[in-house]
Amino acid sequence: TMRHACREKSLDELVSKNPFDRLRTLKMAGFSDRQIARYCNAPDGAMGESRVRTLRKAYGVVPVVKQIDTLAAEFPAQTNYLYMTYSGDSDDIPESAYTTHLAPLGGDLSSEAGAPRSPSVVAFEQRKPVAAHTIEDAKERGVMVLGCGAYCIGSSVEFDWCAVSAARQLRRDGFKSIIVNYNPETVSTDYDESDRLYFEELTLERVLDIYEREGASGIVVSVGGQIPNNLAGPLTDFGAKILGTSARDIERAEDRRQFSDMLDGMGLQQPAWSVLKNKDDAIQFARDVGFPVLVRPSFVLSGAAMRVAADETQLRNFLGLATEVGNDKPIVVTKFILNAKEIEFDAVANKGTILNYAIGEHLENAGVHSGDATVVLPAQKLMTNTIRQVKRYASMIASALEITGPFNIQFMAKDNYVQVIECNLRASRTFPFVSKTLNHNFISLATMAMCGLKVQPYRISLLDIDYVCVKAPMFSFTRLRGADPTLGVEMASTGEVACFGDSEHEAFMQAMMAAKFRLPSKDKFILLSIASENFREQFKWSAMTLHKLGYKLCGTPGTAAFYKSKGLDIVAVKKPTDEEDEGVCEETGAPSALKEIRSGHVTMVINVSEDTTRRDEITAGYIMRRAAVDFDISLVTNIKCAIEIAECLDRGMDKFKVKHIGEFYKLPMIGWRK
Numbered sequence: 001t002m003r004h005a006c007r008e009k010s011l012d013e014l015v016s017k018n019p020f021d022r023l024r025t026l027k028m029a030g031f032s033d034r035q036i037a038r039y040c041n042a043p044d045g046a047m048g049e050s051r052v053r054t055l056r057k058a059y060g061v062v063p064v065v066k067q068i069d070t071l072a073a074e075f076p077a078q079t080n081y082l083y084m085t086y087s088g089d090s091d092d093i094p095e096s097a098y099t100t101h102l103a104p105l106g107g108d109l110s111s112e113a114g115a116p117r118s119p120s121v122v123a124f125e126q127r128k129p130v131a132a133h134t135i136e137d138a139k140e141r142g143v144m145v146l147g148c149g150a151y152c153i154g155s156s157v158e159f160d161w162c163a164v165s166a167a168r169q170l171r172r173d174g175f176k177s178i179i180v181n182y183n184p185e186t187v188s189t190d191y192d193e194s195d196r197l198y199f200e201e202l203t204l205e206r207v208l209d210i211y212e213r214e215g216a217s218g219i220v221v222s223v224g225g226q227i228p229n230n231l232a233g234p235l236t237d238f239g240a241k242i243l244g245t246s247a248r249d250i251e252r253a254e255d256r257r258q259f260s261d262m263l264d265g266m267g268l269q270q271p272a273w274s275v276l277k278n279k280d281d282a283i284q285f286a287r288d289v290g291f292p293v294l295v296r297p298s299f300v301l302s303g304a305a306m307r308v309a310a311d312e313t314q315l316r317n318f319l320g321l322a323t324e325v326g327n328d329k330p331i332v333v334t335k336f337i338l339n340a341k342e343i344e345f346d347a348v349a350n351k352g353t354i355l356n357y358a359i360g361e362h363l364e365n366a367g368v369h370s371g372d373a374t375v376v377l378p379a380q381k382l383m384t385n386t387i388r389q390v391k392r393y394a395s396m397i398a399s400a401l402e403i404t405g406p407f408n409i410q411f412m413a414k415d416n417y418v419q420v421i422e423c424n425l426r427a428s429r430t431f432p433f434v435s436k437t438l439n440h441n442f443i444s445l446a447t448m449a450m451c452g453l454k455v456q457p458y459r460i461s462l463l464d465i466d467y468v469c470v471k472a473p474m475f476s477f478t479r480l481r482g483a484d485p486t487l488g489v490e491m492a493s494t495g496e497v498a499c500f501g502d503s504e505h506e507a508f509m510q511a512m513m514a515a516k517f518r519l520p521s522k523d524k525f526i527l528l529s530i531a532s533e534n535f536r537e538q539f540k541w542s543a544m545t546l547h548k549l550g551y552k553l554c555g556t557p558g559t560a561a562f563y564k565s566k567g568l569d570i571v572a573v574k575k576p577t578d579e580e581d582e583g584v585c586e587e588t589g590a591p592s593a594l595k596e597i598r599s600g601h602v603t604m605v606i607n608v609s610e611d612t613t614r615r616d617e618i619t620a621g622y623i624m625r626r627a628a629v630d631f632d633i634s635l636v637t638n639i640k641c642a643i644e645i646a647e648c649l650d651r652g653m654d655k656f657k658v659k660h661i662g663e664f665y666k667l668p669m670i671g672w673r674k
Contacts, residue, residue: 027086268396342368478629519654
């Protein structure tokens with residue numbers, strides 16, 4: 001074990017005898033520099049890791065580069081699959097002419113007491129070239145692009161598209177491209193997509209190894225999602241060059257406290273906020289501004305541990321979860337604004353000036369993660385003054401953070417009053433969607449800007465686009481036994497589809513059906529269970545429309561009573577109290593909603609439990625939602641989506657002619673072309 005190998009109390013004792021063999025044995029066993037530092041009582045964090053890294057390099061313990069044999073040893077491998085290992089004595093490919101050496105944190109290699117200065121080590125250090133000063137030099141050295149890593153909720157093929165687009169643009173511009181990724185599912189790990197492909201983990205240690213080995217002119221961290229973006233600061237600390245927005249400015253955006261302070265200093269509006277110092281202070285803040293409040297950790301992807309707390313009990317539980325996920329990063333508690341519209345602003349900037357942008361709107365109100373939201377582009381229902389405020393705020397933020405490259409800002413608007421939610425100084429998962437919709441690759445433009453090339457904005461006028469594109473999420477709840485199939489501020493979708501249409505309703509209906517949503521049939525019931533009086537009122541016209549179209553409606557007691565009072569013909573069903581509750585109501589004789597779903601009498605379930613804290617509503621809602629998913633019945637859990645579906649059915653959008661994407665691109669536009 002590691003503890004057995006590192007019986008010594010310090011690094012000095014570890015390397016006191018046979019240092020090369022002992023360090024190499026540990027590295028061959030798979031232990032990282034940080035693990036070795038921790039077990040040898042070296043300083044915590046980056047300083048300890050740096051000291052171990054310095055020592056092992058001083059003793060000549062460095063990894064070699066090997067090719068993955070894709071020809072089963074029948075012929076010499078020629079493919080571009082590379083990896084690093086300590087279990088080898090020689091490289092399979094020649095070293096780069098620019099192989100370099102980064103000094104450790106707080107000094108140079110010679111500062112490490114007791115480190116030898118063998119001729120090979122000295123020669124290696126002397127090869128350290130000066131930084132690239134010209135574009136031609138940078139092209140020859142190459143640019144590293146960090147990929148997205150393993151696919152998971154929040155980090156999927158959208159980021160791989162961004163990494164591949166960046167690599168392809170680098171090659172078009174004459175740069176040597178070096179991709180680092182370890183996911184065989186991705187296009188970026190195809191051997192012909194880059195000049196050098198390292199099939200390696202996205203850790204600080206390994207990225208530094210590759211950076212030194214290749215002598216790259218810089219690293220692109222902003223196209224692979226949150227994993228590479230979080231490496232920007234540590235890489236900069238070790239002397240690596242980050243292309244595009246600086247690591248310091250990335251931290252100012254990712255750190256909730258620093259970003260909120262910056263917005264306050266600029267006079268930009270945002271929800272009331274407070275940094276978590278202890279649970280009691282957070283609860284007092286929530287009492288002052290009023291529940292609900294949103295708990296927001298920093299430096300996380302897909303809203304990990306982000307929660308909306310409706311009362312003190314929930315807030316205490318959520319604060320504990322956020323503390324575990326956020327580690328030592330700031331956790332901010334903000335006032336959660338109900339019934340606000342969320343707006344996506346995706347853009348590319350160069351030295352703080354925005355080159356191109358796209359403004360999309362969420363169909364759902366704020367409170368649904370952007371990865372789970374239905375996004376409409378171009379925005380169809382935003383007021384002119386709202387768009388003007390969004391553009392002004394975005395320009396000010398881009399300038400303050402000196403952004404170069406891709407970025408995404410999320411806003412919320414209510415009654416024409418715009419507030420900033422957050423800013424991500426990297427490509428968002430909507431960049432492929434935006435690029436496809438506008439027929440211009442935003443990542444290609446961002447890559448040129450980050451590499452210091454002369455860039456010209458695309459000629460795009462959002463008001464002149466004569467079509468609409470809608471992105472709809474896809475979920476895997478059927479494979480996640482027991483998971484609650486509802487939407488919230490933490491991402492749950494595992495994919496997405498986007499469809500074009502002549503109108504928002506046409507594009508929305510196509511996108512929903514492409515996401516495997518099945519339209520309701522008129523020989524079965526549509527089950528309505530809407531907990532809030534406010535949402536019942538919002539859906540009143542839609543319920544009447546569905547009845548007018550010939551759909552049969554049934555509803556849980558409160559929902560059915562509400563619509564009956566409005567003159568609607570609706571059958572009451574009993575809410576289930578547990579997962580086995582299929583009996584009829586003893587008082588009214590109403591059948592069980594759960595039994596109706598399981599018996600195949602229901603064609604679609606519209607269940608909206610949000611805006612309530614009643615435990616019986618939450619429990620019954622979960623049981624019905626889970627049953628709908630398990631029995632492959634269409635489920636809608638958001639009131640805005642339910643209304644949109646009713647509008648689409650009323651307009652006959654269930655019958656449409658599918659068009660090729662090229663037909664939309666050929667539509668006559670005013671004032672802009674490729």
